Amino acid sequence: MSNKKLLIAAWASAFVVAARLPWWSLHHGQAAPPVAEVEVDVGREALAISKQLYPDLDVDTYDTLLDMLVERVRTITAGETDPDKRIRAMNTVIYKLEGYKYDKDAYKAHADDCRLLSYILQRRTGTCMALATLYLATAQRLGYPIYSVSAPSHMFLRYIGPDLQMRNIEPTDGGGESSDDDYDSFLKILYTTRRTGVYMRTMSHQQFVSYLYSTAIPVALAHRNGEQAMDFVEKALALDPHNTVAMARGAVFYRKLARVNYQKNGAAYGRRASTLAWMLSQSGDEQAEKEMMENLK
Numbered sequence: 406m407s408n409k410k411l412l413i414a415a416w417a418s419a420f421v422v423a424a425r426l427p428w429w430s431l432h433h434g435q436a437a438p439p440v441a442e443v444e445v446d447v448g449r450e451a452l453a454i455s456k457q458l459y460p461d462l463d464v465d466t467y468d469t470l471l472d473m474l475v476e477r478v479r480t481i482t483a484g485e486t487d488p489d490k491r492i493r494a495m496n497t498v499i500y501k502l503e504g505y506k507y508d509k510d511a512y513k514a515h516a517d518d519c520r521l522l523s524y525i526l527q528r529r530t531g532t533c534m535a536l537a538t539l540y541l542a543t544a545q546r547l548g549y550p551i552y553s554v555s556a557p558s559h560m561f562l563r564y565i566g567p568d569l570q571m572r573n574i575e576p577t578d579g580g581g582e583s584s585d586d587d588y589d590s591f592l593k594i595l596y597t598t599r600r601t602g603v604y605m606r607t608m609s610h611q612q613f614v615s616y617l618y619s620t621a622i623p624v625a626l627a628h629r630n631g632e633q634a635m636d637f638v639e640k641a642l643a644l645d646p647h648n649t650v651a652m653a654r655g656a657v658f659y660r661k662l663a664r665v666n667y668q669k670n671g672a673a674y675g676r677r678a679s680t681l682a683w684m685l686s687q688s689g690d691e692q693a694e695k696e697m698m699e700n701l702k
Contacts, residue, residue: 448468448546451614452522455523458621471543474543475543477498478498478547481494481498482494495543495544505529505539506530507533507576507577517621525538525539536576537553540580541562541610550567554605554608555616556588556592556605558592558692559592561575562576588605595689595690598690601689603688603689608645612645615648618644619641619650622654631658635659638654649685652682652685652693656697657678657700659675
């Protein structure tokens with residue numbers, strides 16, 4: 406799709422997105438699972454994004470690796486419905502038997518690639534985003550009520566039991582449990598971002614895919630593919646209008662694009678950047694705003 410068509414689509418959705426911002430009808434810090442949206446296969450969606458970034462990637466090969474994880478967990482649980490036993494079985498397979506682990510230094514060697522599902526399936530190490538994607542994709546195929554939860558520069562998971570009791574799952578700590586208060590303290594989460602639902606909300610799988618697109622934006626830019634980066638920004642916001650990561654990265658991208666293409670579509674790019682910056686200012690996510698301003702310098 407051409408940049409002009411992408412911009413038309415962006416502006417068509419911008420007013421809808423902006424109009425929806427004040428209500429923030431989200432499940433932030435609540436036990437209830439998110440409202441059902443268009444059902445997506447998290448694993449396939451994540452691998453499809455990797456395929457867009459790396460056209461030679463064999464999606465079926467990686468998808469088979471994911472299915473192998475699912476079958477190993479299913480063999481251990483044998484129809485078990487107890488949440489604790491399900492989580493322990495997943496932790497045993499993913500972290501102990503298969504050896505997946507968190508690598509806090511992954512960014513230094515592999516930049517933003519280390520956030521992709523294809524990366525962690527190949528190397529068995531990755532960031533919180535990669536581990537959360539792996540865990541969530543496996544749980545979804547098992548039919549477990551596990552959902553993603555966004556936090557500042559972090560992603561973790563939440564099991565919602567049939568009695569609406571919730572248990573947080575920390576993917577960087579072998580699937581261990583951490584309370585909401587632990588995250589509030591460690592990540593210094595502002596009350597305003599919890600109140601508006603920016604952080605600590607139980608997200609649908611569709612909303613999680615929005616964050617997968619946000620994760621892919623820097624990779625597309627590293628490949629010098631501006632049209633793909635633009636596509637990722639708009640897809641992220643279409644799937645989740647409250648994704649402040651997409652707002653911040655989109656605002657920076659469009660502002661820089663406006664400077665480079667001043668004579669051609671520069672004004673339109675600048676207006677889109679301003680719209681996203683305004684949307685971000687309404688979210689209460691001061692950390693994302695600060696990072697955006699630093700990147701705009």
